[in-house]
Structures are given as C-alpha cells and as structure tokens.
Amino acid sequence: MNRMARRLALLLLLTPAVAALAACGSDDSIGSTTSCAGTAFHDPEHAPCDQLSQYALFDGTDDRGWPIPAEGTFVYTLNSSLFSDDTLKLRTIRLPEGAGPMRYQPDLPFDFPVGTIITKTFAVGEDLRDPDTPVHLLETRLLIRRADEWFAAPYEWDDENRDARHRAIGRNNISFSWIDAEGQERSTDRYTIPARTECGQCHRERRDLDVIGPKARHLNGPSRHDPSIENQLTHWAELGLLEGLPDDLADVPRNADAFDPHTGTLDERARAWLDINCAHCHNDTSEVASSGLDLRPNIDEARLLGVCKTPSAAGADGTGGLRYDIIPGDPDRSILVYRMSVDASNTIAIMPRLARSIVDEPALALIRDWVEWLGTEDAENRYPGITRASCIDR
C-alpha cells in the first residue's frame, strides 16, 4: 500500500493525468480508480481493463500502424521466435515504477517484480518484403505479474488500429491475407486469438503460468527493434532494468537466429527453432510431458529429441502413418516433419496446436535439413549413439 501511495504521489507530480484521477478519486475501491484510468501504472490484482489504452503502455500508433511504446515501456526482441501465421510482433515490458529491476536467471524466465506488464502485439503486414510495410493490428496479449502468479489478458484491436478491447474468450477463425517474404500471396481463415483459459496450453512450462520469451538465451543478442542496441541484456543492465547479469556474456546462454547462418550451425539453428516453437510444451514438466518428447536446448539424448521414438498417443492423423518422430537422415518419414507440414485443415496433426494455421515453409525447410543432417557422421559426434540404422525399417 505504501508503494501504491508513493506511486500515486509521484504520478500526481509528474503527469497531466491529475484530472482523470481526481475524477475517479471519490471511489474508495483502490483497484477501480487507479487501474484503468489511463494512468501510467496499474494495480495488477485488478480485473483487466476494458481497453488496452487504459494501461497507458502505448502512446498512440505510428504512421505504419504500430503502437508507440510510452515512456517506461521498452521493447525486446528474440533471437529466434514463434511462428504465428507470419504475423509481425511487437514485444514490450513495463516494470512498475519503484519496484526494482527484472532479475537474471540463466535458464528459466527472468524474475519480474509484481506489477510488471509484458505485452505482445500481433499484426498483419501487407507486404513482408518491405521492412516498413503498413500493418493491420490484430491483438495484444498482456501478461500481468500478480503477487501470486501471472495473469493473462487478450485484447482485440479495432479495424482502424485505434485501440484494443479486452476479449477474454478470444476469437476463432479470423481471416486475413498478406504477401510473404518471398512475394507469395498468403491467406488464412483460421487465425485464433486464444482465450485467457487457453494461454496455459503454452504458458505453463512448469505448471504455473509464466512468460516464455524473456529468457536469457532468447534475449542475448542485438535488438532487432533498435539497431543501436548491440546486446539487449547489457543494455538493460546498464540502464538498471536488469540485475544479476554475469559480467562475461560468454557465461550467458545464447540461442542462434534460426534463419541466420552467421549465428550458428545448422544444428544450433534448428535447436533454437525447436526451443522457441515447441519446448514450452515438449519438456519434462508441462501438461504434455506425457508425450515423452523433450525439445529443450539442453537435451542431448537423441531419443528424448524424438530419434527412433514412437509417439505415445498421436493417432493415425497425428502420425501420417509414420512410425518414428525422427528417423535420422529421413525427413520424409519423420513425424516431426510431417506435423510441421500440415495446415489447420488437419486439426489433429498440426503442430504447434495454437498460433499456427498455415505452413511455416522456411522452418519446415530448416527442420528437414536438420533431420537430413542427423543421418550424417557429423551428427553422431554431436549426439552419441545416433545412427540411421538404429530405427529404420524396424
């Protein structure tokens, strides 16, 4: 409560929002007055605001259509990222004033102070060959750090990129089209804004709802949003936004950019892609740990990665009639590849289950190359015991 009072005082001194606050001040219930009044802070325990603008995380939109991060909201980017039907994404963090920095963890998500709001805005770019393409905003997902857990709140943008409205039940079967990075016209009629209760299908890597992207290995690299930031982690440490970062960046895990050969070997890039696209479910603690597949980057045991592993409950459509998750050197007979190669018309086989309705062609090519490579001698050095003969034609 003291912190709340301090913040309130600070705000009254610093911002022109006094009038708005005063207007609400007659209501004694703290949450309703201070949370959704267009102020620069938010009571995390309060019910989610009706409109995204009420959190004051953004300051309007720019001429391309993107939300402009407000003072105190900073952008982060990932070395490799989740594919969501080719949508473009803006990811931001806002730490509550006076609550201290986020805390470094080597492998798990960073620790964030109560009141932190993390956002991810999804947008359709008209023409992905143009880095400055205009965008149509679809949704902004909020994760709000409450005292005991993260709270998820989905917001759906209006058609004019003006504001987004809270929609806890999400929306199914959204249609849009765009031109992809290769100049191909693409479209989907099955894009999904997940409901709040569906967030946990990805965001419960360790049972409790948690963030996925803000881990050291995804953030350890240059910002793709601001080219002047050579390394996001050191930049934030210097600004006092991050504490506990090891002095030597060589001690900090770092994932490759899945599609930039300068950042890692084929194996490193494929594993980076599998990490950010799959490992939040395919690990040993999530609710689908029963599948027995573990795609976290620190796993070196070939069978846990799916090599010569029979699926546990994938069913006919889930396997395409194939026997093993991965047959080294044989992508055409590897279930992992098959499940990336189907679109949402195959609701049983498609992986990942949420977020994707069309085929991610560059990723499919990457993983095909990787499975091909797993059949080489080079791969046997990386994954001892892996051989093509170990499962083929059994």
Next chain:
Amino acid sequence: MVDHPFRLIRAGLLACIALPLALALPACGDDDDDVDGGATELPLNPNDHHHEACADMDRRVVPVTTDMDTDAIFQLFVDAEPGDIIHFEAGRWQMERELSLDAPCVVLKGAGTTETILDWEGTTSGKGIFVGTGADHFTAEDFTILNTFDNGLEVRGTEGIIMRRLHVEWTGDAASSNGRYAVYPVECRNLLMEHNVARRASDAGIYVGQCHNAVIRWNVAEENVSGIQVENTLGAEVYENLSINNTLGFLVHDLPNLATTNGLDTRVYRNAVIANNFQNFANDFDLAFNVPSGTGMIVLARDNVEIFDNVFEDNRSVNFAAVNYLLLNPDFDMGSNPDFDVYPRRIHLYDNTFSGGGDNPDIGRDLGFFLAAIRLQQPAGLDRIPDIVFDNIAPADSTGDNPLQFCIGDDYDGHVLNLNMDLEALIAEDIATLSANLDNEIAPYRCSLDPVPETPMLETVGPGEGTRPDHNR
C-alpha cells in the same frame, strides 16, 4: 452387493444409466430434486465425495441458462473464480467451440444426463471441454456431452478430478472420425470416475492415462473400440463397471515413451465384461486398431494387477488375455527403449466367472486370426479358445516355470491357453514357430500373490510424492 455384483451392475447401472437418451429416466441419476437455492444451499449432493481441498471455499453458483450462446457460456468458464459452481439448467445447447477452464475447485454441474445436453455436432476442430493444469480439484457431473470433434472431456495435468454421472456419446455411426476418447483424464493425480456412460468413442470410452491414484467405478462403456482403458497408471481401483458390446471390453496396459513409463498396482474386481463383439472402428494407426473384435480384457505389459470377482461372458475372440506389449505392436524396438518393460508381471486372477466366448475369433486382426488358427488345432474337447490366454513370453535371463509370476487361483477349473511364445519368433512374425509350442498346461500358474495395495479414494498425493515408485521390476 458383494454377493451379487453382476446382478447389481446389469440391473442397476444398465437400467439407470445406459438406456438411450430418448427414454425418460425416472428416479435415476438425480439424487435430489431440483435445488430451490436456499441462500447457503449449494447444488451439490452431500452424499457424493467432494474435493477436501475445496471444502472451506466460499462458493458462487453461476447459472447457465438456455438463452446463452456458446460465447456467453465460454465467458463464464473464462471468468470462473476458484470454487465456482457453473450450473447448467435443464436444456439443450448447440456448442460451437471448445470450452476451456483453468481455475481450481470449479464444478461443472448439470441437471442430469437426460436433462442437460451439450451438443458439439458440426464443429470441425477442438474437444468439448478442456480442463488444463491450472484447474486442480475439478468436478464435472450430471450432464451429457455429444458429438465432439475430438475428445469429449479432456482433463490434463491436474491434481484432483471427479467425473460423475456424465454421458458422453457420438450419436452418428460408429466411425473412425468420431472423437477418440469420451472422457480423457491424463497426467493427473487422484481421480474419481463414477456413474459415467461412454458410447461410440473411436478409441476408448472410459479412459485414464498416466495418472497416480484412480478410482473407476460404476461406469458403463458401450460400442466403443476400447470400453474401459487404464493406461500407464500407478494405483487404480477399477470395480463394478460394465463393459458391454465394445470391440474390447477392458484394456489395462502400458505404452512406451510416456512420462509414467510403467504402470503398477491395479485392482480390477466385480466388473462385468459382456459380449464385447462390436466392430473395430479405430483409426488404423491406433494401438486399438490391432485388437480383434470380441476381446473381453487384455492386460498388456502392465505389472501388479489383481483381477477377481469379475464376470466374463460371450466375448467371441477371447475372454481374457495377459500379453506382452509386442503382441499388439511387433514393430516395437526394445533396444532403443530400454526403460520400458514389455512383460506383464505379477498378474493374479481368481474368483472370476466365465461363460461363453472364444468360439469365433475375429480373423480381421492378426491376433484374432492367430487365435482362430489355434482354435482349429486345439485338442479334442476344446472347441473354443480357453477363457484365459497367456503368451508366456519370458525374458531371456529368466529361470523357472513361471518367471513372470502369472497366477491363477485354485477356483478356476477351466483351461489356459499357454502360447509359450518365443520373442524372436514374434518379432520375426514367424507364425509357424509361434504356434509350435502351445499347451493348455495350468499347473505352472497355480499360485497366489500378495494382495495389490488398495488405492485410496481421492487421497492427496502431491507431485513426486506418490507412494508407488515408477519402476520396472
């Protein structure tokens, strides 16, 4: 009740629960009249077991009325507070999407399976209801789920589940495009499933998978591929269920490559396993696809199973079989799955009643074809497959007559079909060798085992605290 389990099950459960929906059900299912809602009175039956962890909660009753559409109902699920009782009135709803839930101690409550009907006919994706990891101590009771695209009710990764007086059915043809599981609790701890009815699931009707501590009683499974299925589960009490006219009545089994690698400690008693002769309509890559129609019960690769006081009747391929995992999946690679124990160990059968069955194995599946061939070469006087079939595939390093400790009680005076299979011949699918060593010798299996520990009802077992270690031997 103990004296007449079969009568109880057939007369009681079948009459009360398994009747077609179209018929009115007088005085069945609903123990109470409609609750008028005194200020503090909750629409929960005090005679039912409830989650202790939720006992002291302030509960809200959230009504669901027939004027609500799918979005409005889903909004109630999404906004559910811990302890909410989401209370469907009598009525029928056409559902248009999967409903998901992630708050703890929530009760989904209907007015009875003939009164409250949720129909997902026409959906092209999704389950009916999905309950995720955040929704510990979940209860669903007294309603009907129809025609879901995928599983009817899936509960995944939760602690504490009660599924009670639910009816889950696909009302169209028995087709592989039906959802695979009617009720599908998986990766859970402390489960009670009672008085449920499952019909025409393309894999399993009443299913439990990879759970610790499950009590499964008083359920009816009819016209599913697999009626009642207990997979990779540690501690299960399976009693007084009726499995009738499925492809396979009961499957108690372990599958490889799952987080809970080897199930253990299952007690199966006072169940009725009747005429499970329905066509096999599974997807062709499901394990269940390989099961011949007319199979009463299979214990597959599971250890520590005590099977007593059950009634097996008229299952045309075989009434009971305890077999190696490879018998249903000969392609399985033991070498690259060293943690998975393919052998059924310490199976103890006694005081069961058998009649009919084994007289017409389904030759449409390898195992049934094999049994049919065996039937033709059985010695005089054995005109049908014996009620108990055991493959007797012994590990290479084993010694003695009965290394897997397969035990049949003294009460059993029928025959045993002992396949005496050779693992290498099985892998090589060498039928001639496989059928070379058959006998009907029961002597090695006249033995008794220590009782399997009883699984307590809804006992609180936290993560990693299971009293039964997950082990192989």
